[in-house]
Amino acid sequence: MSEPFYKLWVYLAAGPLVWLTATLIAYQIGRYLQARTRGNPAANPVLIAVILLVLLLARTDVPYAQYFAGAQFVHFLLGTATVALGLPLWREAAMLRRHIGPLLLSIAGGSVTAAGTAVVVAWALGASRATLLSLAPKSVTTPIAMGITEKLGGIPSLTAVLVILTGVLGAIIATWVLDTAGIRDWRARGLAAGTVAHGIGTARAYQVNPTAGAYAGLAMGVNGLLTAIVLPYAARWL
Amino acid sequence: MLEAATWLLAFQLAGEAAARLFQLPVPGPVIGMVMLAIALMAYPALADRLRGVVDGLLSNLGLLFVPAGVGVSLHLGLLEREWLPITVALLVSTVAGILVTAFLMRLLMPAEDRR
Numbered sequence: 001m002s003e004p005f006y007k008l009w010v011y012l013a014a015g016p017l018v019w020l021t022a023t024l025i026a027y028q029i030g031r032y033l034q035a036r037t038r039g040n041p042a043a044n045p046v047l048i049a050v051i052l053l054v055l056l057l058a059r060t061d062v063p064y065a066q067y068f069a070g071a072q073f074v075h076f077l078l079g080t081a082t083v084a085l086g087l088p089l090w091r092e093a094a095m096l097r098r099h100i101g102p103l104l105l106s107i108a109g110g111s112v113t114a115a116g117t118a119v120v121v122a123w124a125l126g127a128s129r130a131t132l133l134s135l136a137p138k139s140v141t142t143p144i145a146m147g148i149t150e151k152l153g154g155i156p157s158l159t160a161v162l163v164i165l166t167g168v169l170g171a172i173i174a175t176w177v178l179d180t181a182g183i184r185d186w187r188a189r190g191l192a193a194g195t196v197a198h199g200i201g202t203a204r205a206y207q208v209n210p211t212a213g214a215y216a217g218l219a220m221g222v223n224g225l226l227t228a229i230v231l232p233y234a235a236r237w238l
Numbered sequence: 239m240l241e242a243a244t245w246l247l248a249f250q251l252a253g254e255a256a257a258r259l260f261q262l263p264v265p266g267p268v269i270g271m272v273m274l275a276i277a278l279m280a281y282p283a284l285a286d287r288l289r290g291v292v293d294g295l296l297s298n299l300g301l302l303f304v305p306a307g308v309g310v311s312l313h314l315g316l317l318e319r320e321w322l323p324i325t326v327a328l329l330v331s332t333v334a335g336i337l338v339t340a341f342l343m344r345l346l347m348p349a350e351d352r353r
Contacts, residue, residue: 086274102346110339118331125323
C-alpha cells in the first residue's frame with residue numbers, strides 16, 4: 001500500500017465507521033447470494049457475512065476487539081430486536097393462552113433434548129469441560145446464552161460462537177429435517193426452528209412463512225426464559 | 239419510526255432495570271419482550287405505531303448476530319482441537335431438538351386445532 005492510503009487506512013480502521021459499514025456490506029452480499037440461489041437455506045447470509053469478515057480481519061491483521069468496537073452498535077440492537085418479539089408474541093397471545101400447556105411442553109422438550117444431546121455427545125467424544133459448559137446454552141439466543149455461560153463458568157465468547165453456529169446450522173437443515181419428518185403445520189415448524197436455532201432460525205422462519213416466524217419468535221423467547229432459569233441448576237451435575 | 243424506536247428502547251430499559259433490581263435470572267431484553275406483549279394487551283392501538291420498525295428489525299434479525307459470530311476468530315485454535323466433538327454435538331443435537339419439538343407439538347395439540 002502506498003503511504004497516503006496506508007495513513008488513511010490506519011485512521012479509518014481505528015474508528016467504528018469502517019467496521020460498521022463492512023458488517024452491513026458483508027451481510028448484503030450474503031442476502032444477495034441467497035436471493036441469487038432462490039432462497040437456498042445453505043446460502044445463509046449470517047454464515048456468508050461471518051466468513052467474509054473473518055477473512056477480512058485476518059487479511060488486515062485487525063484484532064477482533066478493534067472490529068467489535070465498531071460493530072457493537074449492530075450487536076446492541078440484538079437486545080432491542082428481542083424486545084420487538086413482544087409484538088408477534090402478542091399477536092399469537094390468544095392461541096398461546098388456549099394451548100399454553102402443549103406449547104410449553106414442546107419447547108421444553110426440544111430445549112432439553114438439544115442441550116442434553118449436545119453435552120452428552122461432546123462429552124462422549126472427549127470435549128473439554130470448558131467446551132461442555134459453553135455448549136449447554138447454545139440453543140438460546142446470544143445475549144441470554146452468554147449470561148448463562150458466565151454464571152456456569154464456561155467461556156462466554158465461545159458460547160456466542162457456538163450459539164451462532166447452531167443457529168446457522170438449524171436454519172440450514174430445519175426445512176429439510178421437517179420435510180423429511182412430514183411436519184407440515186407452520187406453527188410446529190416455526191416452534192421447532194425457534195426452539196433450537198433461536199434468532200437465526202426465527203429469521204429464516206419469517207422468511208418462509210409469517211405464522212412460522214411468529215411461533216419461532218415465541219419459542220425463542222420461552223426457551224430463553226426456561227433455559228436461563230433451569231440450566232444453572234442442571235449444570236451442577238456436569 | 240422515531241416513536242416506535244423510543245418505545246422499544248424504553249421497554250428494553252425497563253426490562254434491564256427490572257432484571258437488575260429484582261436480580262432475575264432472565265436477561266433484561268426478555269423481560270422487556272414480555273412487558274411489551276402485556277402493554278399491547280392493554281393498548282392494542284400501540285401495535286400500529288410499532289409495526290413498521292418491528293417488521294424491519296425482525297426481517298433483518300440475522301444481521302444482528304454477525305458481530306458476535308465474527309468472534310469465531312478468537313476461538314479458531316480451540317475449534318481446531320475439538321472440531322470433531324463440537325461438529326457431531328451440534329449436528330446431532332440440532333436434528334434431535336427440531337424433531338422432538340415438532341413431534342411433541344403435533345402429539346399434544348388438540349385435533350381440531352391441527353393444521
